[in-house]
Amino acid sequence: MQNKELSGRLLVLRQPLVNRSVPALTEIDENTLLCQRCQMSIAKKIYYLGSNTFYCPHCLFLGRLTNKDYLWAVPEINAFPKQSAPLVWQGKLTTQQQIVAQKLCLAEQNNQDYLVWAVTGSGKTEMLFLVLEQAIKKQKRIALVAPRVDVCTELYPRLQQAFAQVSIQLLHGQGAHDYHYTQLLVCTVHQLLKFRQAFDVLILDECDSYPYANNVLLHRAVEQAVKSTHTIIYLSATPSSEYQQLIHKNKLAYSILNRRFHGKDLPVPHFYLCSKKNKHQLPVKLVSRLQNLVTTKQRFLLFVDRILQAEQISQFLQKKLPQLEQTFVHSKDPKRQQKVAAFRKGQRQALVTTTVLERGVTFKNIDVIVWQADSQRFDSQSLIQIAGRAGRSSEFSDNKVSFYATTYNKAIDQAIKTIKKLNHA
Amino acid sequence: MRNYCVLCQEAIVPQLTMLQILGISKVQNSSMCCRCRQEFYFIGDKCCQVCGKMDMQPICSDCEKWQQQGYNDYKHQALCVYNESMHDYFKRYKRYGDFSLRKAFQMDLRKMLVDYPEPFIFIPSSQEHLQQRQFDPTVGLFGDLINLTPAFIKMPTKVAQAQKNRQQRLATPQFLQFDHQYNALLTAKQITIVDDIYTTGRTILHAYDCLRAAGFTGVIRSCSLAR
Numbered sequence: 001m002q003n004k005e006l007s008g009r010l011l012v013l014r015q016p017l018v019n020r021s022v023p024a025l026t027e028i029d030e031n032t033l034l035c036q037r038c039q040m041s042i043a044k045k046i047y048y049l050g051s052n053t054f055y056c057p058h059c060l061f062l063g064r065l066t067n068k069d070y071l072w073a074v075p076e077i078n079a080f081p082k083q084s085a086p087l088v089w090q091g092k093l094t095t096q097q098q099i100v101a102q103k104l105c106l107a108e109q110n111n112q113d114y115l116v117w118a119v120t121g122s123g124k125t126e127m128l129f130l131v132l133e134q135a136i137k138k139q140k141r142i143a144l145v146a147p148r149v150d151v152c153t154e155l156y157p158r159l160q161q162a163f164a165q166v167s168i169q170l171l172h173g174q175g176a177h178d179y180h181y182t183q184l185l186v187c188t189v190h191q192l193l194k195f196r197q198a199f200d201v202l203i204l205d206e207c208d209s210y211p212y213a214n215n216v217l218l219h220r221a222v223e224q225a226v227k228s229t230h231t232i233i234y235l236s237a238t239p240s241s242e243y244q245q246l247i248h249k250n251k252l253a254y255s256i257l258n259r260r261f262h263g264k265d266l267p268v269p270h271f272y273l274c275s276k277k278n279k280h281q282l283p284v285k286l287v288s289r290l291q292n293l294v295t296t297k298q299r300f301l302l303f304v305d306r307i308l309q310a311e312q313i314s315q316f317l318q319k320k321l322p323q324l325e326q327t328f329v330h331s332k333d334p335k336r337q338q339k340v341a342a343f344r345k346g347q348r349q350a351l352v353t354t355t356v357l358e359r360g361v362t363f364k365n366i367d368v369i370v371w372q373a374d375s376q377r378f379d380s381q382s383l384i385q386i387a388g389r390a391g392r393s394s395e396f397s398d399n400k401v402s403f404y405a406t407t408y409n410k411a412i413d414q415a416i417k418t419i420k421k422l423n424h425a
Numbered sequence: 426m427r428n429y430c431v432l433c434q435e436a437i438v439p440q441l442t443m444l445q446i447l448g449i450s451k452v453q454n455s456s457m458c459c460r461c462r463q464e465f466y467f468i469g470d471k472c473c474q475v476c477g478k479m480d481m482q483p484i485c486s487d488c489e490k491w492q493q494q495g496y497n498d499y500k501h502q503a504l505c506v507y508n509e510s511m512h513d514y515f516k517r518y519k520r521y522g523d524f525s526l527r528k529a530f531q532m533d534l535r536k537m538l539v540d541y542p543e544p545f546i547f548i549p550s551s552q553e554h555l556q557q558r559q560f561d562p563t564v565g566l567f568g569d570l571i572n573l574t575p576a577f578i579k580m581p582t583k584v585a586q587a588q589k590n591r592q593q594r595l596a597t598p599q600f601l602q603f604d605h606q607y608n609a610l611l612t613a614k615q616i617t618i619v620d621d622i623y624t625t626g627r628t629i630l631h632a633y634d635c636l637r638a639a640g641f642t643g644v645i646r647s648c649s650l651a652r
Contacts, residue, residue: 046525047524047525048524049522049524049558049559050559050560053559055522055523057523060517060522060523061521064521064523066559332509
């Protein structure tokens with residue numbers, strides 16, 4: 001009887017295990033190796049350590065694999081207790097949510113993949129509860145993955161509450177977690193590389209977002225982590241062309257949910273044209289708007305395009321509007337998690353942020369402002385996501401979204417038009 | 426052939442000056458793209474005259490303390506400031522062990538080292554680290570550019586220098602030993618010590634002590650990638 005703790009894992013061994021392990025790097029041709037963990041190819045000419053020792057540069061963050069190592073994919077045994085009613089969630093789904101939830105259950109039954117195209121704030125997580133319950137009852141192993149840590153940490157407590165009796169854990173690269181065997185796993189896509197043919201159901205949230213989008217390594221990670229019969233449920237508010245093409249070719253079943261759970265419209269962004277100004281300063285129009293927000297005590301998020309900008313603008317506001325309590329967050333900020341958690345609890349009036357908070361996070365009653373919305377870093381998908389941070393609760397569904405920029409570009413135009421279209425659909 | 430950035434794998438588009446287009450000055454093949462390069466802060470002239478710490482003129486508080494302890498004839502030069510990006514770089518290079526990243530700063534290090542005569546001695550990494558990484562990070566950075574002499578032997582220490590705080594680092598006792606089979610080096614006019622990172626100066630000054638104890642009386646200089 002194999003240890004269930006290792007079930008479904010891909011283990012790295014220094015010595016081969018007869019009939020079970022495979023070499024970590026295998027030869028494609030005389031100049032190239034293939035990494036068996038991440039399925040990426042390795043140029044021998046570049047990635048060597050000494051004579052005849054080569055390593056994979058693509059999955060280094062999980063520990064370096066060399067051609068002297070071996071991998072063992074431990075078979076998944078699904079050693080989970082039988083449960084008759086694992087879902088303890090008391091809430092109710094709207095009719096629209098109900099329809100999607102039932103379609104998902106059907107997809108799970110038939111081991112099919114499915115895409116849910118649901119606008120920001122439509123209650124995607126709740127819609128998953130039924131299909132999760134169904135799979136848990138069948139003792140299936142389930143992974144809920146997202147490309148970013150923030151989305152995972154947001155998802156985890158909600159699932160923990162809804163399925164109080166089910167073993168669950170959160171796994172990501174930014175904290176020391178001891179791995180243990182659980183039926184539900186919430187993790188970043190990167191972590192899936194540590195599993196092989198482990199999951200019956202995999203839910204991929206924000207499937208169009210960075211870093212998953214256009215990343216071959218992470219796509220392979222998903223493909224390898226699921227069993228050969230499986231259900232992958234893709235969730236997105238802004239599906240990329242990759243999925244739209246699959247839908248077009250009838251290769252992927254999908255549902256559209258264009259209403260928020262409270263049934264109100266998505267806030268439509270307003271565009272404000274500003275004159276060109278010194279890079280590190282904000283235009284007068286925007287500053288007076290911020291002053292206004294200070295007096296009305298409306299809390300807000302100010303999105304900027306780069307990490308450096310976030311820090312500089314935060315400093316600038318400190319000087320210009322000292323009565324405004326604010327700070328900055330970005331992906332490289334070590335205190336990011338604390339700052340976001342504090343903001344959610346109602347501390348501080350504003351956050352100056354990069355696109356790191358563009359998706360997957362929910363704050364109550366927040367206005368959204370984007371400075372330099374014409375920056376290349378904001379494509380129409382990220383602008384739609386950013387706009388979706390506002391008006392997420394039913395009492396405050398009319399939060400304002402404003403784009404400030406020196407030019408009006410295609411991304412801004414597309415974002416505004418798409419939001420209007422979804423509102424009228 | 427196209428060059429790719431060793432840090433982000435994007436294709437490098439060289440930004441040529443007029444002189445380079447006309448073929449008057451040579452095009453240098455960088456191993457880093459412009460965007461990655463911008464993340465690093467290259468130290469200019471505005472730095473401590475002794476150790477190269479940024480924005481501390483003419484001499485930083487660290488060096489003042491060292492000088493009070495009698496170290497007043499050494500001089501260090503570093504290429505970049507140890508900032509967030511440099512921290513990431515070393516994480517990928519040393520902790521994850523991505524040996525290919527040694528090439529990132531080669532062009533700049535080569536320029537910096539032009540002013541230094543041979544011999545060069547490097548600060549070796551511990552046996553344990555060497556076994557784990559299967560390469561010496563300092564040799565990786567400098568080995569392709571200059572002849573490095575392995576004249577220092579690192580004696581085993583309990584805790585790596587990188588895992589200590591400032592006070593602990595400064596209190597570290599001597600852990601280097603001069604290998605006497607290289608006694609011939611001691612007749613040189615100048616010896617240059619190279620290391621990957623200069624933090625408190627403790628390691629480099631241990632190396633300094635080592636050389637003096639071995640009887641070297643010439644000029645001692647040191648270089649590192651980060652400060």
